[in-house]
Every structure is written in C-alpha cells, then in structure tokens.
Amino acid sequence: MEYEPIIGLEVHAQLLTKSKIFCGCSTAFGEEPNTLTCPVCTGQPGSLPVVNRKAVEFAVKLGLATSCRIAPYSLFARKNYFYPDLPKGYQISMYEFPLALDGFVEIVNQGQKKRIQIIRIHMEEDAGKLKHGETPETSPFSFVDFNRTGIPLVEIVSGPDIQSPQEAGDYLRKIRAILQYLEISTGNMEEGSFRCDANVSVRPKGQKEFGTRTELKNMNSFRYVEKALEYEIKRQIAVLNEGEQVIQETRLWDTNQGITISMRGKEEAHDYRYFPDPDLVPLRIDKTWVEEIRSSLPELPDEKKGRFIRDYGIPEYDAEILTSTKAMAFYYEECVRLFPEPKTISNWMMGDLLRELKRDEKEIDQSLLTPSHLAEMLSMIKEGTISGKIAKDVFEEMYRTGERPGKIVKDKGWVQILDETEIAKAIERVIKASPKQVDDYQQGKDKIFGFFVGEVMKQTKGKANPKLVNDLLKKMLKE
Numbered sequence: 271m272e273y274e275p276i277i278g279l280e281v282h283a284q285l286l287t288k289s290k291i292f293c294g295c296s297t298a299f300g301e302e303p304n305t306l307t308c309p310v311c312t313g314q315p316g317s318l319p320v321v322n323r324k325a326v327e328f329a330v331k332l333g334l335a336t337s338c339r340i341a342p343y344s345l346f347a348r349k350n351y352f353y354p355d356l357p358k359g360y361q362i363s364m365y366e367f368p369l370a371l372d373g374f375v376e377i378v379n380q381g382q383k384k385r386i387q388i389i390r391i392h393m394e395e396d397a398g399k400l401k402h403g404e405t406p407e408t409s410p411f412s413f414v415d416f417n418r419t420g421i422p423l424v425e426i427v428s429g430p431d432i433q434s435p436q437e438a439g440d441y442l443r444k445i446r447a448i449l450q451y452l453e454i455s456t457g458n459m460e461e462g463s464f465r466c467d468a469n470v471s472v473r474p475k476g477q478k479e480f481g482t483r484t485e486l487k488n489m490n491s492f493r494y495v496e497k498a499l500e501y502e503i504k505r506q507i508a509v510l511n512e513g514e515q516v517i518q519e520t521r522l523w524d525t526n527q528g529i530t531i532s533m534r535g536k537e538e539a540h541d542y543r544y545f546p547d548p549d550l551v552p553l554r555i556d557k558t559w560v561e562e563i564r565s566s567l568p569e570l571p572d573e574k575k576g577r578f579i580r581d582y583g584i585p586e587y588d589a590e591i592l593t594s595t596k597a598m599a600f601y602y603e604e605c606v607r608l609f610p611e612p613k614t615i616s617n618w619m620m621g622d623l624l625r626e627l628k629r630d631e632k633e634i635d636q637s638l639l640t641p642s643h644l645a646e647m648l649s650m651i652k653e654g655t656i657s658g659k660i661a662k663d664v665f666e667e668m669y670r671t672g673e674r675p676g677k678i679v680k681d682k683g684w685v686q687i688l689d690e691t692e693i694a695k696a697i698e699r700v701i702k703a704s705p706k707q708v709d710d711y712q713q714g715k716d717k718i719f720g721f722f723v724g725e726v727m728k729q730t731k732g733k734a735n736p737k738l739v740n741d742l743l744k745k746m747l748k749e
C-alpha cells in the first residue's frame with residue numbers, strides 16, 4: 271500500500287524584548303544562573319504579573335506578517351503541569367482566545383507555490399533550564415536556572431498541510447526568515463531561541479481521515495527536523511505494514527542514533543486543566559494600534575523576493591534562496607551595490623558560497639568572505655587580471671582565510687596570462703603532443719576542440735586567458 275505523510279508544526283520563538291513577558295527582569299542570554307530573576311518569574315506567592323507591551327507589539331507584528339487576523343480580545347490562561355523548571359506549577363499561555371488566527375505563509379516547492387495555513391499564534395512565557403549532573407557518580411543532582419523563565423515566546427501552529435520533510439524545512443525557514451526580517455527574534459535554533467515540535471501521521475493515499483499521529487520533540491536544527499520526520503514516517507509505515515497500530519505518543523529525536531524514541535503518552539488538552547489566569551486582564555487590542563503596527567512593518571521576504579526579480583532581473587528560484595534569510599539578502603544587495611552585475615553575483619553566491627557554507631554548517635554572516643571580497647574578485651575577472659577558472663581557487667582561498675583577492679593572486683602568482691606568444695607556445699606543445707586529435711579535428715570532428723582547450727589550460731596551470739586560448743587555437747589548428 272502507498273502511504274502519504276501529514277505533518278503539522280508548532281514553532282516556539284523567543285521574542286527579542288529587553289525584559290521578560292510579565293516582569294522587568296532582563297532577557298540577556300548566557301548570564302550567571304539565577305541572576306536575572308525576581309519574585310514574579312520565580313513564582314513567589316503574592317507576586318503579580320504585568321504584561322509587557324513590547325512583547326504584544328512583536329506578536330502582533332508576526333500575526334500581520336503572516337496574514338493573520340489579530341483578535342480584538344485575547345486571554346491569558348494557566349496551563350497546569352509540574353516540572354521543576356516551571357516554578358509556578360503552571361505556565362501562562364493562551365488557550366481559547368489566542369492573539370492571532372487564520373494566516374498563512376507561502377513556500378515554493380519544486381517551482382510550485384504552496385500555502386501553509388497558520389491556525390493560530392499565541393503568546394506564552396518560557397520555562398527555565400534544567401542542567402543535569404554530568405554523571406550520577408560525579409553529581410547526583412539536577413540544577414535549575416530560572417534566567418530563561420518568563421522570556422516571551424510566540425507559538426505558531428501550522429495547519430496539517432505539510433506533506434514532506436522537505437516542505438517542513440521550507441516552512442520553518444520561511445517562518446524564521448519572517449521573524450528575522452521583523453527583528454523580533456534571532457531565530458537561532460542551536461541556542462534554543464527557535465524551537466519546533468512536529469505532529470506527524472501517515473495514511474493510505476486517497477484516504478480522507480488522518481492516521482494516528484505522534485509528536486516529535488528535541489530537534490535542534492533544521493537538518494534534524496527533516497531527518498527526524500523522514501525516520502518517523504518510515505517507522506509509522508513499517509508499523510502499519512506489520513498490521514499493527516501507531517500509538518499516539520510523544521517521541522524524542524535521538525541525534526546520535528538517528529532515530530525517534532518513545533518518551534511518554536501524548537497529553538490531551540484536558541490534561542493541562544487550562545483556565546483563564548485571574549491575575550491578568552484580558553488583552554484588548556485596539557484597531558488603531560494594529561494599523562500603526564502594520565504601517566511600521568519592514569519589507570518582508572516575499573516582497574523582497576518580488577523586488578529582486580523586478581529590479582535585478584534574476585530568476586524566481588535565485589530570488590527565493592537569496593531572500594531566505596535577512597543576512598543573505600543583505601549580503602546580496604551589498605555585493606550588487608559594489609559590483610552591479612546581479613546575475614553573476616547570484617551565480618557565485620548560490621553555487622560556490624552556499625556550497626561552502628552548507629558543508630561547514632555556517633550561516634552567511636559568519637563567512638570570512640565578505641561582499642567586498644567577492645566584488646573585488648569579480649572586478650579582477652572583468653579586468654582580465656585573473657581567469658574565471660583561477661577565480662574558483664581564489665574564491666576558495668578567500669573563503670578559507672578571509673585574505674583579500676588581490677593579495678592571494680599576487681602571493682600565489684595567479685595573474686592571468688594575456689601574452690599571446692606565451693599562450694601560442696603552450697598551444698604548439700599541445701599540438702605536437704596530440705597528432706591524432708589534431709588529425710581528427712582537421713577531418714571535421716569539431717567536438718574535440720574542448721580537449722585542446724583543456725590541455726592548453728593544463729599547460730598554463732589554468733592561468734591563460736580563455737578567449738585568447740580559443741582564438742589562437744582555432745587559428746593554429748587550421749594551419
């Protein structure tokens with residue numbers, strides 16, 4: 271039987287406010303444990319939460335940027351569960367009345383645009399962090415750091431519209447891009463400021479009803495989300511093919527083993543005993559304020575993509591990738607400003623640069639090779655100082671060391687050979703060494719021409735100007 275997967279994603283993103291969601295404590299990352307706390311965020315009796323206006327503004331921004339309807343009335347609720355990093359014994363979240371509803375984002379899958387529905391966006395507070403003793407022998411204790419407790423989060427719940435791990439990755443990248451463009455979250459998955467849980471089920475192709483789903487947790491990179499989904503889809507199909515049932519449960523992704531492991535039975539909403547938080551008044555969001563926020567929105571990924579296509583004349587495929595992060599779009603525009611040949615730059619970025627970054631699992635803003643490096647190198651090709659072939663080596667060297675292209679070319683002696691006599695000498699050597707190929711060529715086997723170009727390039731260590739090589743070869747092969 272053929273099965274199809276159905277995936278829905280829940281994304282949690284920390285908001286970049288200076289203070290926490292219900293108190294004035296700082297949200298700084300990496301401080302001494304338990305130094306950024308107060309009676310409110312440590313859940314002391316009698317302390318009262320007050321909502322952070324900036325956090326609400328940021329959440330509204332996100333709602334608008336994802337085409338959601340902003341609810342005029344939303345309500346904070348208590349989500350009850352006990353966990354040591356949640357000192358109140360409940361988390362303040364939203365339940366029946368979330369902040370934003372019914373939006374969507376667009377992804378491009380194999381050239382096809384697809385809308386992924388956003389069911390709701392709500393606000394909540396983050397929990398603290400547990401640190402377990404390295405081993406039971408060295409430390410039998412677990413430690414808790416409440417610095418993170420009370421950092422504002424938005425939870426973005428997608429519809430069950432995602433049909434492959436690849437689409438899940440595309441969706442997450444789009445959400446992250448929107449957060450970054452809005453400057454309301456770092457979107458950093460490794461630091462935990464951007465987290466994702468996935469609901470996944472499979473069903474026989476053509477069936478309307480959903481299969482039993484499992485929830486996947488603990489995937490702290492985009493790659494792991496895709497891998498965990500791939501694994502889990504295969505696992506569920508295998509279970510069904512055995513004639514067994516998929517059990518509704520929460521499963522953890524195990525990075526080392528590359529598998530998902532059963533953690534616990536899945537909670538239902540009623541397990542949390544949600545009820546409106548009596549310490550917080552309902553959130554009434556004024557229409558004028560919403561419109562004010564709307565008019566302050568920056569250029570978003572899809573708008574920027576449209577502008578790149580229009581203004582720079584690059585294909586949609588390129589524009590989609592180049593606007594996929596704010597840093598990448600900035601990098602691209604900076605390059606074009608310095609060297610106004612948009613398609614050439616796009617080719618180098620999408621080919622060489624992204625390949626290197628992907629291999630090193632780096633983001634573009636960590637690259638030693640800056641827009642000015644790339645622009646300088648492209649100018650050197652244009653002026654004929656280096657050949658396009660040598661440029662590949664220069665590129666790698668710049669990427670590795672951050673050295674300027676001019677210095678690299680000078681140090682390595684990679685300056686292009688423009689001297690016709692020198693090139694002609696190399697051609698003579700090649701002709702002498704390949705009598706059979708010369709014969710074939712002269713009999714009309716034009717295809718073999720590339721062979722001669724390659725040989726001459728070998729002779730000149732890739733430094734010969736390709737146009738001169740071509741022209742001279744054509745002339746000399748006829749003689």
Ligand SMILES: [Zn+2]
Binds near residue numbers: 295308309310420
């Ligand atoms: Zn506090």
